[in-house]
Amino acid sequence: MIQEYFRPATVDEAVALLQDDEKLRKPMGGGTSLSRLGLGQVGVVDLQDTGLDQIENRGQRIMAGAMVRLETLMTHPRVHPEIQRAIRIDVSENIRNMASLGGWLASSDGRSIFTTVLLALDTTLTWAPGDERVRMGNWLPLRGQESPGLFITEAEWWMRPHLAFEYVARSPKDRPILIVAVAQWGSGRTRVALGGTGETSIIAMDGPDASGIDVACRDAYHDAEDPWAKALYRREVAPKLALRCLDRIDAIIESEA
Numbered sequence: 066m067i068q069e070y071f072r073p074a075t076v077d078e079a080v081a082l083l084q085d086d087e088k089l090r091k092p093m094g095g096g097t098s099l100s101r102l103g104l105g106q107v108g109v110v111d112l113q114d115t116g117l118d119q120i121e122n123r124g125q126r127i128m129a130g131a132m133v134r135l136e137t138l139m140t141h142p143r144v145h146p147e148i149q150r151a152i153r154i155d156v157s158e159n160i161r162n163m164a165s166l167g168g169w170l171a172s173s174d175g176r177s178i179f180t181t182v183l184l185a186l187d188t189t190l191t192w193a194p195g196d197e198r199v200r201m202g203n204w205l206p207l208r209g210q211e212s213p214g215l216f217i218t219e220a221e222w223w224m225r226p227h228l229a230f231e232y233v234a235r236s237p238k239d240r241p242i243l244i245v246a247v248a249q250w251g252s253g254r255t256r257v258a259l260g261g262t263g264e265t266s267i268i269a270m271d272g273p274d275a276s277g278i279d280v281a282c283r284d285a286y287h288d289a290e291d292p293w294a295k296a297l298y299r300r301e302v303a304p305k306l307a308l309r310c311l312d313r314i315d316a317i318i319e320s321e322a
């Protein structure tokens with residue numbers, strides 16, 4: 066049950082509230098998940114007035130504050146169409162209007178296409194206090210055990226890479242059982258993230274080019290079994306989806322030439 070509610074006007078005030086060791090308090094984004102969790106007596110620190118709702122270009126990267134709503138990302142002209150497609154598949158309009166980027170990253174599971182795509186793009190997260198920057202790929206496997214700070218203030222990802230994802234779900238409205246997202250930089254660097262099972266998405270490959278992408282996917286999901294799909298299915302289909310992503314990226318590159 067939510068026992069205390071705070072709405073600080075700055076990041077510093079939010080930090081001070083969350084640093085109070087005598088109280089169990091949690092940062093709150095849109096509250097879509099937090100309000101449903103049975104957390105016992107908890108206080109929430111609502112981040113909506115802290116100014117973390119900006120989106121800006123930073124050289125070749127785009128920065129989105131932790132309180133940017135998913136609906137805003139989905140309609141922003143600088144956000145890659147594949148990211149917007151991922152959000153549209155993952156989340157209904159009602160939840161998109163409330164859920165925040167920070168809350169989504171902190172609580173989405175391995176079956177989120179949006180999170181898998183941001184992982185493929187080598188997204189960096191900044192945490193308060195101290196503005197510590199952490200690559201999402203280093204943080205996600207430890208999420209829930211270690212935290213680089215009290216809350217995420219912003220996420221930053223590359224705008225230039227070509228990006229494609231493919232997924233399988235048992236029905237059009239069902240959540241994915243397999244997700245493959247591929248980001249490819251102009252240098253050839255190719256980064257592949259997999260999702261569709263488990264607590265978080267994972268990185269299957271980050272190489273100087275796309276060679277071995279199929280083998281990397283097969284190996285990464287060799288044992289990826291759960292009640293929704295056999296490991297045999299995931300390790301056979303993930304390489305095919307990865308190659309399909311590459312075909313789509315090649316077609317885009319050709320059309321740009």
Ligand SMILES: Cc1cc2nc3c(=O)[nH]c(=O)nc-3n(C[C@H](O)[C@H](O)[C@H](O)COP(=O)(O)OP(=O)(O)OC[C@H]3O[C@@H](n4cnc5c(N)ncnc54)[C@H](O)[C@@H]3O)c2cc1C
Pocket residue numbers: 091092093094095096097098099100112131155156160163164165166167168169170171172173174175176177215216217218240
């Ligand atoms: C109807 C519905 C459908 C959903 N569908 C999916 C789905 O398809 N895939 C999926 O993965 N998830 C799904 N979820 C869960 C989803 O991840 C969360 O509901 C939502 O993204 C949380 O965003 P929020 O801003 O509302 O976070 P909140 O509910 O405010 O917070 C969620 C958690 O994140 C923490 N948090 C919030 N902001 C920050 C921050 N800036 N830094 C660090 N921690 C923070 C909170 O303390 C809390 O532990 C669904 C939830 C609902 C209610």
